[in-house]
Amino acid sequence: MTPGKKLQGLVAAAITPMTPDGQINLLVIRQYVDYLVSEQNVKSVFVNGTTGEGLSLSIQERKQLAEEWVCQGKDKLDHVIIHVGALSLPESQELARHAAAIGASGIAVIAPFFFKPTNKDELIDFLEKVASEASAVPFYYYHIPPLTGVKIRVEELLDGIKERIPTFQGVKFSGTDLLDLAQCINKNEREQFAFLYGVDEQLLGALAIGADGAVGSTYNYLGRKTNLMLQAFAKPDLALARKYQFLTGEFLNFVIKLGFGVAQTKAVMTFVSGIPMGPPRLPLVAASEEFIAKAKAKLDSIVWPDGD
Numbered sequence: 001m002t003p004g005k006k007l008q009g010l011v012a013a014a015i016t017p018m019t020p021d022g023q024i025n026l027l028v029i030r031q032y033v034d035y036l037v038s039e040q041n042v043k044s045v046f047v048n049g050t051t052g053e054g055l056s057l058s059i060q061e062r063k064q065l066a067e068e069w070v071c072q073g074k075d076k077l078d079h080v081i082i083h084v085g086a087l088s089l090p091e092s093q094e095l096a097r098h099a100a101a102i103g104a105s106g107i108a109v110i111a112p113f114f115f116k117p118t119n120k121d122e123l124i125d126f127l128e129k130v131a132s133e134a135s136a137v138p139f140y141y142y143h144i145p146p147l148t149g150v151k152i153r154v155e156e157l158l159d160g161i162k163e164r165i166p167t168f169q170g171v172k173f174s175g176t177d178l179l180d181l182a183q184c185i186n187k188n189e190r191e192q193f194a195f196l197y198g199v200d201e202q203l204l205g206a207l208a209i210g211a212d213g214a215v216g217s218t219y220n221y222l223g224r225k226t227n228l229m230l231q232a233f234a235k236p237d238l239a240l241a242r243k244y245q246f247l248t249g250e251f252l253n254f255v256i257k258l259g260f261g262v263a264q265t266k267a268v269m270t271f272v273s274g275i276p277m278g279p280p281r282l283p284l285v286a287a288s289e290e291f292i293a294k295a296k297a298k299l300d301s302i303v304w305p306d307g308d
Contacts, residue, residue, distance in 0.1 A: 007079055007106065007138075007170065007194045009230065010223055011044040011215040012036055013051035015266055016065060018278035024061050028275050029068045035273050037076055040223030044079035045069060046108065046172065050147065051217040051262055054083050055110075056281045059091055063098050070102050078105075084134075085110035085142060089126065093133040100134035107131075108140040108172055113148035120156050124164050131165045139167040144174035144198065155183040158193070172215045174198030178205060185210035200226075201252045204245040207233050217265045221272040222248060225304055243305050254298045255291075263287050264295070271296050 017025040017032065036042045047069045048054030048062050057065070066082045073080045082104045084095035092109060099107045109130050117123035131139040145151045154171055161168050170193040173181050185195055197206035200216040203226070219226055229244035255264060266277035267287035279286040 005078055006212070007044065007081070007140075007196065008212040009044065010042050010213060010219045010226055011046050011079065011081065011196060012040070012042045012219045012223060013049050013198075013215055013217045014045045014047045014069065015217070015220060015262075015269055015277050016048075016052045016054075016057065017276065018281070020278060022279060022281060024057070024065060025276070025278060026064060026068045029065075030072045031275055032273075033069075033072045033076055035275060036220070036223065039273070040219065040221070041227050042219050042223035043077050044081070045073065045077060046081045046083060046215045049083040049108070049110075049142065049172075049215075050144065050174075051220075051265060052083070053262060053281055053284070055086070056284075059086075059094065062095060066095075066099055066104065067102050070104055080104055081106040081108055081140065083108045083110065083142060084130065085112075087112050087114050089129060092130045096130050096133040096137075100137045104137060106138040106140055106169065107134055108142045110142040110144060111148045111150035111152075113150060116148070116150050117152065120152055120159075123150065123152055123157065124161060128164050131167055135167065137167060138169040139165055140170050140172055140194075140196075141168070142172045142174070144172075146175070153177070153180045155180050155187065158184055158187065162192075168193070170194030170196065170212075172196050172198050173206075173211075174215075176202065178202075178209060181206060181211065182209045201245075201249045204229065204233065204241055217262075218248065218252070220265075220269050222251075225306075228304075228306060240305060247302050247304060251299055251302060255295050258291050258294060264291055267292050268295055268299070272299070 082099040086092040194212045196215045197211045200218040232240035263280040263284045264287045270277045
């Protein structure tokens with residue numbers, strides 16, 4: 001990992017590989033790291049998040065995965081961000097201490113979503129108590145209101161957050177409210193915080209208002225294409241950038257209509273990378289053979305601007 005380097009660009013929301021009988025499969029993490037770096041040009045990961053089924057895993061499993069990603073990412077990955085959020089504050093604190101002990105380059109926390117915080121102060125109280133257990137580790141808030149139901153605006157959350165959480169470094173913004181994101185970026189005059197967008201099919205819009213990069217599941221298997229979009233946007237060649245975004249959207253629009261979630265993401269990653277991601281954990285169920293055949297045919301049919 002690269003100490004002190006700002007989190008930006010593409011961050012793969014890491015999938016948790018599992019064996020056919022549903023146990024975590026640590027043996028393929030090394031191959032997974034090498035694939036992301038060499039084939040997708042993605043050098044940062046977000047571990048134990050939504051795509052990684054983190055909240056369906058035991059505390060011990062989450063620790064084992066964190067350790068393996070940090071170990072295998074050494075000298076290969078720029079950032080290994082460990083999601084340590086949990087419904088139980090003591091469990092979240094335990095995971096934060098563990099992430100600090102193993103040398104994670106950052107931790108992230110989702111808002112509790114059963115007993116929910118109802119305002120900014122309640123949410124910051126929770127986040128502060130987790131962050132304080134890893135007082136030397138960069139801290140990120142994981143904002144995903146479609147899943148948590150916690151709709152406290154990030155713009156509001158940012159006011160005074162550095163005083164409460166000195167390690168606060170930014171947000172994984174997985175909401176569709178681009179006005180909220182824009183106001184966050186507009187207020188971030190000194191660019192002290194990183195804003196990573198988490199809705200892959202809308203990334204170009206987020207880049208246009210100043211997002212630093214993205215955390216998402218598609219960067220596991222479309223990272224190289226999305227990096228080309230980032231390069232086109234930076235030139236700027238907006239027509240080319242839009243082409244990449246539209247084609248990514250075409251694939252996602254197709255699979256969403258079939259029913260697309262974590263289980264299907266694992267199936268797509270398996271047939272694209274050749275690395276067995278295995279089944280999801282119940283209550284999720286494995287992607288059907290029909291889905292796999294249709295998704296593979298659709299992805300193979302797309303003609304990308306770089307000719308691949």
